[in-house]
Amino acid sequence: MSGTPLLELRGIDKGFGPVQVLRDVHFAVHPGEVTALVGDNGAGKSTLVKCVSGIYPIDSGQVFFEGRPVAINSPRDAASLGLEVVYQDLALCDNLDIVQNMFLGREKRSGLVLDEPTMEQLAAETLASLSVRTVKSLRQHASSLSGGQRQTVAIAKAVLWNSKVVILDEPTAALGVAQTAQVLELVRRLADRGLAVVLISHNMNDVFAISDRIATLYLGRMAAQVKTTDVTHSQIVELITAGRSGELGLAENGGPR
């Protein structure tokens, strides 16, 4: 592993009543890397993300942020640490424009009134710093944006707020080929800026195209966390569908045997 992880989970358990969803999950994400979080439907990916973003309390286990133990009890706690989750469907409000969306809940004010020029300038600078050129006007409503533009704005929002860890939930699920390529390029650029990026995806082509590591959840357990260059598509498919890959020789939780 390369240095201290930005975010590290150790031994996370989470259940809902009698249903045990996460079992002894270990997971580490590093700055400057894209970590793909994969697993079949119901494997526990969303539950894991909700635990680290303060939506669900964990039953047991520890969360470390920049090497320090932390308690994330609410989305506000997660945001103040610098952890942002971008959900595919919920990322933007349709009736607000791009600037309003990027500053939603964290508006800049000049006295009692909103400081629109400053917000517009910061939004423009952030998009430009990410080489985003596809957005025509910062004052267009989110409802008029394409799927790819929406993801782009949602991701740029995380950068605007100086997030250190960005978790992207299926950012390309609803996109065509060209828009997928653009969003993946942007995801890679986030990591190249030093952010720790977690990419939840069912698309193995996307995963292999841009991830540095792949973490595989299987029935609520971390079956493996490996470097992308050390595995093949079929080994990952085996881990997703069977929770192990004979050829990899991994112990539980992705460590070497």
Ligand SMILES: Nc1ncnc2c1ncn2[C@@H]1O[C@H](COP(=O)(O)OP(=O)(O)OP(=O)(O)O)[C@@H](O)[C@H]1O
């Ligand atoms: N609030 C809840 N109460 C009870 N069971 C739940 C709850 N939320 C999730 N589960 C169960 O936990 C398991 C994991 O669900 P989760 O949504 O985390 O999986 P996932 O890997 O994100 O799946 P998908 O790829 O389909 O989104 C499922 O069996 C699900 O039914």
